[in-house]
Amino acid sequence: MTSDPAVTDLPVDRGELATYIAAKLCHDFISPAGAIVSGLDLLKDPSAQDMRDDAMGLITDSAEKLVAIVHFARVAFGAATSSERFSGEELRGLVAGLVDGGRASMNWQVQTDVFEKPAARALVNLAYLTMAALPTGGTATISTRQEDGFVVLDGLAEGARARLKPEAVTGLAGQRLAEGLPGQWIQPYWLWLTVTDAGGALEVTATEGQVRLTARMPH
Structure with missing residues (x-):
């Protein structure tokens, strides 16, 4: 499934979105x-x-x-208009701070040296969600590449029970949650919104034992 970068009528208004994010952060x-x-x-x-x-x-x-969690949230949910730039190693550290010690391992293959705030925000969320797709273990390979004026962010989760929860599928498609847990939906939706707001597109594929999240964003 591929998101539509031309979406103008969002299914969740900004005030409601802020409420969902605040609830998630409080939970974390x-x-x-x-x-x-x-x-x-x-x-x-x-x-x-x-x-x-x-x-x-x-x-x-x-x-x-x-x-x-605070350091991660500052980048993952921070203002898109910030002029901050981040190195790939800085972003790896933010994600590792949350996922190290879990059942899945992270293979960080990020080649881009510096990320502007929107791409940095997309990358840490994409990496975290790729790891979350491996509840019983496996390997999440996070990689980036430059392609025709775009930066491509790729997360590949490989494991025996790699999967996306229904709420995550809904959020990654840019759809409003109709049923399920908002806490499992908001971060996937936020990733979709981050990518589309930047003029990019998000693609999600899932097969047996494998989940892939790919974001294409203007560089």
Whole structure:
């Protein structure tokens, strides 16, 4: 399926879109933030002093996770009009901060040296969603290339149970969610919107054991 870059009547208005994104970010932040509070409670509990090392480990790990989410969100959901530029290695680090330690492995084959903000935003979302298509493990290969004045961003998920959730399929097609979980829909829709807003196109293909997301954006 290929998105239409000429879409002018969006299925979700900007105010509603902001609400969905805010809800997603709150959901992402609450788990590590709550774990930090739990660790602090253990430190303050006189009867749990034998768990002090465990509490400090929980606080440290959760704080690092929270910082990783904030850094990722700043680029993945930040303003498209920003003049910031990012190196491929910087973007790899943002994605790795969220997905390292999971069941799938990431093979980063990004050749482009520098990305403007819209392409950077598309790439980190595309990479994250490619990894998310491998819930039981596999390899996500993230690559880029220059082609006729466009930068092509490619995410290939290969694994025994590689798949896209129905909500993700809906979002990647630029369609409004009719049923399912908004939290599983908003990031795929945001990727579609980022690509089409920049005058590009998003293509999604899924076969047994393989999912591919390809974005073509003006360079």
